[in-house]
Amino acid sequence: MGRTIGDRASLTSLALTVLLLIAPDFAAFVRSQPVDPTQIPVLLDCQALWSRNFTGWTTGENCATAEGLQCDSNGMIVKMTMEISSLTGVLPSSLGNLKQLTHLNLFQNNLDSDIPSTLGALTNLQHLNLGINMLTGPLPLFLDTLSLLTYLNLGDNQLLGSLSAGLGNLKQLQYLDISKNNVSGSLPSTVGSLSALTWLDLQYNHMENSIPASITNLTALNYLNLANNNLNGSVPIFDSFPTLTYLGLGENNLEGPFPITSSQGLPLRTLDIRGNKLSGPLPRSISSLSTLEHL
Numbered sequence: 001m002g003r004t005i006g007d008r009a010s011l012t013s014l015a016l017t018v019l020l021l022i023a024p025d026f027a028a029f030v031r032s033q034p035v036d037p038t039q040i041p042v043l044l045d046c047q048a049l050w051s052r053n054f055t056g057w058t059t060g061e062n063c064a065t066a067e068g069l070q071c072d073s074n075g076m077i078v079k080m081t082m083e084i085s086s087l088t089g090v091l092p093s094s095l096g097n098l099k100q101l102t103h104l105n106l107f108q109n110n111l112d113s114d115i116p117s118t119l120g121a122l123t124n125l126q127h128l129n130l131g132i133n134m135l136t137g138p139l140p141l142f143l144d145t146l147s148l149l150t151y152l153n154l155g156d157n158q159l160l161g162s163l164s165a166g167l168g169n170l171k172q173l174q175y176l177d178i179s180k181n182n183v184s185g186s187l188p189s190t191v192g193s194l195s196a197l198t199w200l201d202l203q204y205n206h207m208e209n210s211i212p213a214s215i216t217n218l219t220a221l222n223y224l225n226l227a228n229n230n231l232n233g234s235v236p237i238f239d240s241f242p243t244l245t246y247l248g249l250g251e252n253n254l255e256g257p258f259p260i261t262s263s264q265g266l267p268l269r270t271l272d273i274r275g276n277k278l279s280g281p282l283p284r285s286i287s288s289l290s291t292l293e294h295l
Helices: 005-032 037-049 093-097 117-121 141-145 165-169 189-193 213-217 284-288
Strands: 069-071 077-081 103-105 127-129 151-153 160-162 175-177 182-185 199-201 206-209 223-225 230-234 246-248 253-256 270-272
Touching: 037 093, 093 117, 117 141, 141 165, 165 189, 189 213
Parallel strands: 077 103, 103 127, 127 151, 151 175, 160 182, 175 199, 182 206, 199 223, 206 230, 223 246, 230 253, 246 270
Antiparallel strands: 069 077
């Protein structure tokens, strides 16, 4: 005879109870695992190149005491978080050997090298934050291959080059900041494939040519800032963005009519269109933008 619905519910309840009981022990077990020996050479490289010694970055130390690190149940490093840590020096190429890494956060330090191509081996990477450093050299081509990325911040560095059409491969990307660099060339039309994107910041670069019409596909955007570039041509219409609160297009060479024709359902708080060559009357609908604080 088969089990009744009540029996199955009881078994499910029992299983959940067991999971809740063992979860703290499992978490403690993971934290107490020693860092896998294969990861130690990378940590030694980092300490040497950054002229710093970090707690727990030696053989035999467990993950619970390893400063800025988080490991999986096998002792493999999955997160390295060293933001605002006064790091100086270069990014070691051996970082590419941390194959299980999902999060790399070196935000706001003083790192001043190229971004090593070996980081392209980090195919499990979901979060990459190298913003506010002094990184130089070209935008890395390998970025297009990190298909699990949801967060990418390279803003406020000294990176050169142009955005690759392969950027459109990053289908899971939600946050993209490459602002305040020396990026040139066009914004590729493939950016319109990033349907999960909520934040796009490319301000203060040297990008040129027109804004691709495909950008209007990014209807999940909350923040879009393309200000202070050399963009030209007509401006796409930004009517169908139900969550867009910030639109920055100022200080370019954009032409044509106002970029909003209907304000119905548009929650804009900031609209920056100064320093362009827009023509025609200001739409009456702009007066119904009840959330607008800065124009």
